[in-house]
Amino acid sequence: MVKLFEPMTIKDITFKNRIVMAPMCMYQSDQEDGRITDWHRIHYPTRAVGGTGLIILEATAVQPQGRISSRDLGIWEDAHVEGLAELVGLIKKNGAKAGIQLAHAGRKATVDGDIHAPSALAFNDSYKTPTEMSKADITETVKAFRSAAVRADRAGFDVIELHGAHGYLLNEFLSPLTNKRTDEYGGSSENRYRILREVIEAVNEIWTKPLFVRISAHDYTKGGMTPEQYIEMAKWMKQQGVDLIDVSSGALVPAKIPVYPGYQVKFSETIKHHAEIPTGAVGLITSPLHAEEILQNGRADMIFLARELLRDPYWAFRASKELDAEIEVPVPYERGWV
Template sequence: MAKLFEPFTLRGVTFNNRIVMAPMCMYSSNDDGKVQDWHKIHYPTRAIGGVGLIIVEATGVQPEGRISARDLGIWDDNHIEGLSEVVRLVKANGAKIGIQLAHAGRKATVDGTIYAPSAIPFDAKSKTPTEMTIDDIKTTVQAFKDGAIRAKKAGFDVIEIHAAHGYLLNEFLSPLSNKRTDAYGGSAENRYRILREVLDEVRAVWEGPLFVRISAHDYTEGGMTAEDYVEMAEWMKEQTVDLIDVSSGAVVPAKIDAYPGYQVPFSETIKQGASIPTGAVGLITSPLHAEEIVKNDRADLVFLARELLRNPYWPYTAAVELKATIEAPVQYERGWHLPR
């Protein structure tokens, strides 16, 4: 049996295989942040296709924390109903489902004031954010907790905290974007403080699997590296984080040499250095490549993004190539020619 198709269990939640649909913004909501018909088709389709875990796109815990005005939201109880329907449809088709709780920080493009650890714009074309006060930080930490409560009410299996790609929590973690001189800036422990508080508050209301997505390399002198993140990963493990979703980049403009698997070594470094389960991401398209990653213990889960936009049935393609036996949807049995 290909390891890619072996089940994987965290906190009593079992994924049918090691294939994860990474969160990808769909920009398909209205300004109110509510689920639309698009979401009800898009996510269940990947469940039918055999993905083990589907993680819903970056979902704003505050309206000012959205990447765009068309992002999903979870800052209001009115969002629960639509999210519950997506959860129901995905689970009915055999997959587990998670949600990524997010705040865009200085990369938010919504109207009005945007916030960041320091009043430094992302680039010359970006709006200058307002430096967060201690009260702003407390309010945002509470917003993550409230988002977790709503995610639980909606029936999600997994919560992922977005601390990557140059968004708010990542901005605090990196010394390139965090120039604070108070308890939330300076040392690694201080820069980690807001994430520590978010994780403590979320875990207080959430018993299920808890993931954190990080950007393990800033690709800029003076920035974070995977080796730097090993210490933070150990702190996350102490805070009962179950898996680290290891991405990289985007906290500052930087040239990145991207190629298939270019981020996998970061996953391997975090996994081995902190003895914590990880997910590998980054231009992974080949079933053989995905199998190599999990078989050689470089990650526990493989997160696919654009490849699942191109082919919602990638798990079927992978099963054929890897000669793995998987269960076809009964409606598709006549068309899915699988090894027996």
């Protein structure tokens, strides 16, 4: 059987295939209120029509000061639920499961006012210097993730992904390059993991459906995190009930990254086999044959596509033709796929 189109069940949610639309910021909330617009109503359901099994919404801010930009989607207040629920309904009606990435930008926030981070270190000269978070700030942020999970559940999402990658807040705590704290949230790997542990615990108090975490498995900088170092944290995530780790890399600090097709797949493979937890592979995966090879050889359990799904919303249909897999397509499209 073609592995890419093999269903996968996590908890009580069954994904019709292993194709995932990775979270990609759209910056299309147009009134700084974090609400969905017609852009989202068209953009996401189109990929559902196109056969994608799971669609994960872009980084959605759990606190207004945690937005990457003023045009980010938000889930920090109850007023966001109605629009998100509408979007979930459109995605599900067109055959996909719906996920949401809960996020806090940390020191990479570009909104007005103070921004927060584990330590008062700017990303680069173009970014503001953040305020080092107090323990009260950390507690408030953990509660914000929990409240966001409540709202995600009310909106009907099937999956929550916690954004612990790409140099945003949780990632900043995990890496010694950006976490210079001397209290219980800094220093040892266990201490640096503490805020993510607390967030996972808080979310699991109310969330019973699949829970993913995205990580940046490699900092590409001396003294930073590597896939081998993340094995320990991945085991902790598994113990806490995380169902899958979405393995990306980079963007914590300015660094030169060697990029080529599938350049992050080896990181997924390392985490999957050494932590014994399902993983998603992402990063310049464009060919259906490449995606199938990754799955057939046990290097990942799901394929996360990003820019390729911007270029081709119907990638799943093309993949089915190239891999000679029989799949269901919407009735109006059948004439194009016989």
